[in-house]
Amino acid sequence: MTGNTTEIIKLKLAKRYAKEKRFKLYGISAIAVSIAFLLSLLINISVTGLPAFQQTYINIEVDIDSKLLKLDSQYSEQELFRANYSKVIKQSLKTMFPGVKGRKQKRALRQLVSKSAIYQLRDFVIDNPSVINTRQSLWFLARDDVDVFMKGGIDRSLPESDRRLKDFQLVWVDKLLAENRLEKRFNVSFFTESDSREPEQAGIKGAMIGSLLTMLVTMLLSFPIGVSAAIYLEEFAPKNNKWVDLIEININNLAAVPSIVFGLLGLAVFIGLFGVPRSVPLIGGLVLTLMTLPTIIITSRAALKAVPPSIREAALGLGASRVQTTFHHVVPAAMPGILTGTIIGMAQALGETAPLLMIGMVAFIADVPQGITDPSTVLPVQIYLWSDSPERAFTERTSAAIMVLLGFLIVMNFLAVIMRKKFEKKW
Amino acid sequence: MSFGVIITALLALLLLGYFIGRKRSITLSKERSQKLHSLPQYYGYLIAFWSSVPALLILLFWAALESSFIISAIVTQLPMHLQQLSTDEIGLFINEIINLSNSGLIAEDEVKRQAVSRYNELTEFSTSIKSAIVFILAFVGMFVALSFVKPEMKARNLVERLIRWAMIGCASIAVLTTIGIIFSVIFESIIFFKTVNVFDFLFGTHWSPQEAIREDQIGGSGSFGALPLFVGTLLISFIALVIAVPLGLMSAIYLSEYSSPSFRSFAKPILEMLAGIPTVVYGFFAALTVAPFIRDLGESFNLSLSSESALAAGIVMGVMIIPFVSSLSDDVISAVPQSMRDGSYAMGATKSETIKQVIIPAALPGIVSGVLLAASRAIGETMIVVMAAGLSANLTFNPLEAVTTVTVQMVTLLTGDQEFDSAKTLAAFALGLGLFLTTLVLNIISLYIVRKYREQYE
Amino acid sequence: MIDIEKREEFDIEIDKTVGKPFIDDAKFSTRNVDVFYDDKQAIFDANIDIGKNQIIAMIGPSGCGKSTFLRCLNRMNDTIQGCHISGDIKLDNEDIYHKHQDPVLLRARVGMVFQKPNPFPKSIYDNVAYGAKLHGLASNKIELDELVEKSLIRAGLFKEVKDSLHKPGTGLSGGQQQRLCIARTIAIDPEVILMDEPTSALDPIATAVIEELMIDLSKKYTIAIVTHSMQQAARVSQRTAYFHMGHLVEVNDTNTVFTNPEHQLTENYITGRFG
Known part of the structure; x- marks a missing residue:
């Protein structure tokens, strides 16, 4: 150079x-x-x-007056069930805030307390009939506006017209605060209630059970089918066979087909052709099965491929048939990998929303589903539904539901990682 | 007999069949003092199979078709004026009949009462026939199979053949799924294109399925020019790729070429977490945080933006597909042989020069296929755009305006309270057909490139 | 069980390199070089001079460290994680591992040809022009064309490829690919060319062509070649170094090494008793 x-x-x-x-x-x-x-x-x-994991409760001195309840001295259980509890609560609030005048203000006063207070009081009275004609100090769910205020979501300095709580309502809230009658507690009802139009009563139990049932159907179908398909393709399928090639191309392609298209399939074939009911975990599970199958098949095949040929040769050499070799030796050896893949597929299915919208799992459902043919919704769809609601309290609940969903996903992925670590064999 | 009872009975038969088959093979072997060809449990498996599986298949088949047969049987018995109603109205009528039958309430209308009783009769009839057929089949299967049991019978080979066929069946579900998808979108699309011209659909610039043009127009409840949807989809996907390709590619390059193993093992799973977050979460984030942020940012530059802009949805979608670009790129970059790098370093090239001029060109096919997969993912993505992009079908390339996409319209058309065969629901299937074909082409090209690429370095 | 007593090479001590490791007119000189991969030592105390415009051949059984040593000379080992080097390696009396020494510049001065031909996935032209473009050696297209042509001519490849300069370099035959790699190395006009078993992946005819080319190139360049083939070392090199299990056992004129080896291990190796 x-x-x-x-x-x-x-x-x-x-x-x-x-x-x-x-x-x-x-x-x-x-x-x-x-x-x-x-x-x-x-x-x-x-x-x-x-903040959604806390909820504001309001303390009210309730006069459980049998006259207001419209109960005679003798009453049947049914009468007790149908008694006018709403009037009792209304009256109790009036006693606490004597100066309230006008229809609008009276209505606003009633709306300090959630509508669920009526049912809560009813259940309380039915359980303890002796409280009739006594005065009880009870805690009820507060209305969402009060709850939002307690969590700092309403700015007092705004002009009155821009606030959800008006000046006179703020006076009441201040009074309640001064008397220690407002309290934030852990929001149990978020986990024990189902969807509701009233944000303070809305919970994710129904959606969680719906998700659980849907996942159960998905799991029961996709795991055996997916693993069998993977075993066939990896261990038995003849090479250079047109049908096998077609299957492989289809699996690879299905893994990348938009999920919403599976929803169309569910709508046209399962609902339209086979008459599976809409909006139920069964149809959700069927659609999600088809969607997760490619993931499970692809990961299971990778796990099977990682089992060294020496294992197969050893078993075959001892006179085992190919089916015996596969099921006694190869599949158990590949099981951790297969399970990891299944968990990942399930996690994918758990977070999926779009295809479920197509098959009607987007309806408002306030009941907890009892079986796989009851109308239900699932967690991600619940998130979608709540995110559409204008109330501020729903925004908070949407995020909380997301946290729960992400929590489940993290647990599942963590499980997958642990499984892979623990059972990882070095050949 | 209810469905659940039949299933339980069949499962019991399955167990019973196993034990009988096992027992019989052992007894026979002893009687004839002849050695069994296979282990006794294989005879058990065989009997168990024949005594339950064919019956089970018939049961499922029956259950799948039962309701449509019963309904059509009821419809043909209805008075003429009811039969002439539209499909939707008949559907409503049938629903009412089924509800009445389930609740046990008595209808006030004579026609309905008759229909209910007919429905009840038919259901009962179907159930008894079904149970009879299923159980006859189960027992016949069991006895015929038992009569074949002989010590020299190759039970293991037969069982293994059954297992193999079952596995082939499972694997073939992938093909059935594809066929199902194609048929479900094609049939509805054909009906749709009978009322709406294909070219009007593909190139029409006005999309408003909700608004009726003329009351009497059949199927023409609105106008179906889907061009704004296609443009909106492309615009948002383009924004997503503009975000995802550089970020994903640079991340992959850094992770595979520069980072220490410990940083890699920390950062790679985090990047992959982006693909694990449900899309509904991204959608919520886009609508709640990113869109207002972009709007406020735009206002500070004196741009008036709608709160639903293509930009917000595109950016969030871009972040979502980063892992699709990065993990495939990472794979192909790692697959470039070390000798290429050595050759370049030995010429006195710096690391970045080697990457830009040798590694990227060598890995290009793999990277391109990763980008295609990401594009297909972006085009088919639904929740982010449903929640953040909006519904207004604007024909625009301006990312600051609100646009709508194919998937958004599919969701809107199918989640409302529409009747099944209206032009609006059919339009959703036509859009689905387009979506499926587009992503299919992208996927196939991408898979083809990856396969070629693998061959090159193997 | 192998009878270790009879495997005498395990008993032979290697304390110092025998023969004539040092010469006057040295291009490269290494002193006390140790190389480690993580904790494993790959080279023990290597001392050798490499003469200007000479071909030095490095021979020895596989895994003896000859390739590792070669890769120290242009700091290619820098790219391997966990590899560290101690001792002095001087090129024209400059320490190449000095912290002010630039590996990019060093590698431009010390080119390398690898065992397996590794043309870039580019055209033949771009392969040769690669280094020149990187380092900005040609100021315009005409100069670059000239440089590419000159290098291809020197590498003896021009006649074969002059009509297909813009076809991919990976389409050539193995021998042609290796000459392309040599052409791309000489295009940046290095002072030293390191060759790591350059013909082990080639057939005998292609090998002969490359060997001729090496002898021709040695008029201008200093060449260090690692080879598996003792015949090749004998045919092309002036000096030969014998490595054994990380130790530099013997260095001498090629003739002396092959006809009158000083060390027992060298003799064992060249007489084919192991290796």
């Missing part, structure tokens, strides 16, 4: 190293941006959702 060449190279080196540094910076920033986005999403959801 001539000195000249070295000089030429040296001249450009600084610039080239600067470029190198910049390129590396781009790389690390790309990762940083992605992680920052993920963090901001998680933090944002948590900050919005955490």
Whole structure:
């Protein structure tokens, strides 16, 4: 090399190293941006959702007056069930705030307490009939507006017309606060109630049970079918067979077909042709099975492929048939991988929303489903439904439901990781 | 007999068949002092199979077709004026009949009362026939199979053949699914294109399925020019790719070429978490946080933006598909042989020069197929756009305006309270057909490229 | 059980390199070089000079460290994680591992040809022009064309490819690919060319062509070649170094090494008693 060449190279080196540094910076920033986005999403959801795990309760001195309840001295259980509890609560609130005048204000006063108070009082009285004609100090769910205010969601300094709580309502709330009659507690009803039009009563129990049932159907169908298909394709399928090739192409393609298209399939074939009812975990499970099958098949095949041929040769050498070899030796050895893949597929199915919208799992359902043919919704669809509601209290609950959903997903993925770590065999 | 009872009985028969078959093979072997060809349990499996599975299949088949037969039988018996109603109205009528039958209430209308009693009769009849057929089949299966049991019978081979066929059946479900998808979208689409011209659908610029043009027009409850939808879909997918391709590719490059193993094992799972978050969560985040943020940002530059912009949905979708680009790119970049890198370093190239001029060109097919897969994912993505992109079918390339997409319209058309055969629901299937075909083409090209690429380095 | 007593090479001590490791007119000189992969030592105390415009051949059984040693000379080992080197390696009396020494510049001065031909997935032209473009050696297209042609001519490949310069380099035959790799190396006009078993993946005819080319190139360049084939070392090199299990056992004129080896291990190896 001539000195000249070295000089030429040296001249450009600084610039080239600067470029190198910049390129590396781009790389690390790309990762940083992605992680920052993920963090901001998680933090944002948590900050919005955490308050929903607390709920404001309101304390009322209730005069359980049999006259207001319209009960005679002798009453049947049915009469007790149908008694006018709403009047009792109305009257008790009036006694606590004597100066309230006008229809509008009276209505507003009633609306400090959730509608569920009536049922709560009813159940309380039915359980303890001796409380009739006594005065009881009871805690009820507060209305969503009061709850939002308690969580700092309503700004007093705004002009009255822009606030959900008007000046006179704020006076009541202040009075209740001064008397320690407002309290935030852990929101049990969020986990024990189903969907409701009233945000303070709405919970995720129905959706969770719906998700559970749907996942059960998905799991029971997709695991055996997916694993059998994977075993066939990996262990038995003849090479260069047209049908097998077609199956493989289909599996790879189905893994990338938009999920909403599976919803169309469910709508046209399962509902339209086979008459499976809409909106039930059964149809949801069927559709999600078809959707998760490719994932389970692909991961199971990878797990089977990782079992070294020496295992097969050893078993075959001892005179086992191919089916025996496969089921006695290869499949057990590949099981951790297969289970990991199944869990990942289930996690995918648990978070899926779009195809379920197509098959009617988007209806408002206030009951907890009892079986796989009861109308129900699932967690992600519940999230979608709530996110559409304008009330602020629903936004909070949407985020909380997301936290629960993400919690489940994290647990499932964690399980998958543990399973892989624990059973990982080094061949 | 209810469905559940029959199933339970069949399961009991399955167990019974197993034990009888096992027992019989052992007894026979002793009687004839002849060695069994296979282990006794294989004879058991065989009998168990024949005494339950064919019956079970018939049961499922029956159950799947039962309701449509009963309904059509009722419809043909209805008075003429009811038969001439539209499909939807007949559907409503049938629903009412079924509800009446289930609740046990008595209808006030004579026609309905008759229909209810007919429905009850038919259901009962069907159930008894069904039970009879199923159980006859089960017992016949069991006895015939038992009569074949002989010590020299190759029970294991027969069982293994059954297992193999069952596995082939499971694997073939993938093909059936594809056929199911194609048929479900094609039939409805054909009906749709009878009322709406294909070219009007593909190139029409006005989309408003809700608004009636003329009352008397059959099927023409609105106008179905889907071009704004296609443009909206492409616009949002394009924004998503503009975000995802550079971020995903640079992340993959950094992780595979620069990072230490410990950073890689930390950052790679985090990146992959982005693909694990349910899309409904992204949608909520886009609508609640990103869209208002972009709107406020736009206002500070004196741009008036709608709160539902293509940009917000596109950005969030872009982040969602980063892992699709990055993990496939990571794989193909790692698959580029080390000798390529060595060759370049030995020439005095820096790392970034090697990456840009040798590794990326070598890995390009794999990267392209990753991008195609990501594009197919973006085009088919539903929840983010449903929640953040809006419904207004604007024909625009401006990312700051609200647009709508194919998937959004499919959801809107099918989740409302529509009748099944209206032009609106049919339009959703036509859109589904388009969506399926587009993603199919992208997937196949992508799979083809990946396969070619693998062959090159194997 | 192998009778270890009879495997005498396990008993032979290697304390110092025998023969003539040091010469006057050295291009490269290494002193006390140790190389480690993580905790495993791959090279023990290597001392050798490599003469200007000479071909030095490095021979020895597989895994003896000869390739590792070669890769130290242009700092290719930097790219392997967990590899570290101690001792002095000097090129024209400059320490190449000094912290101010630039590996990019060093590799431009010390080119390398690998065992398996590794042309880039580019056209033949772009393969040869690659280094020149990186380092900005040609100021315009005409100069670059000239440089590519000159390098291909020197590598003896031009006649075969002059009509297909813009076809991919990966389409050539193995021998042609290897000459393409040599052409791309000499295009940046290095001072030293390291060759790591450059013909082990080639057939005998292609090998002969490459060997001729090496001898021709040695008029201008210093060449260090690692080879499996003792015949090849004998045919092309002026000096030969014998490595054994990370130790540099013997260095001498090629003739002396093959006809009158000083060390028992060298003799065992060249007489085919193991290796």
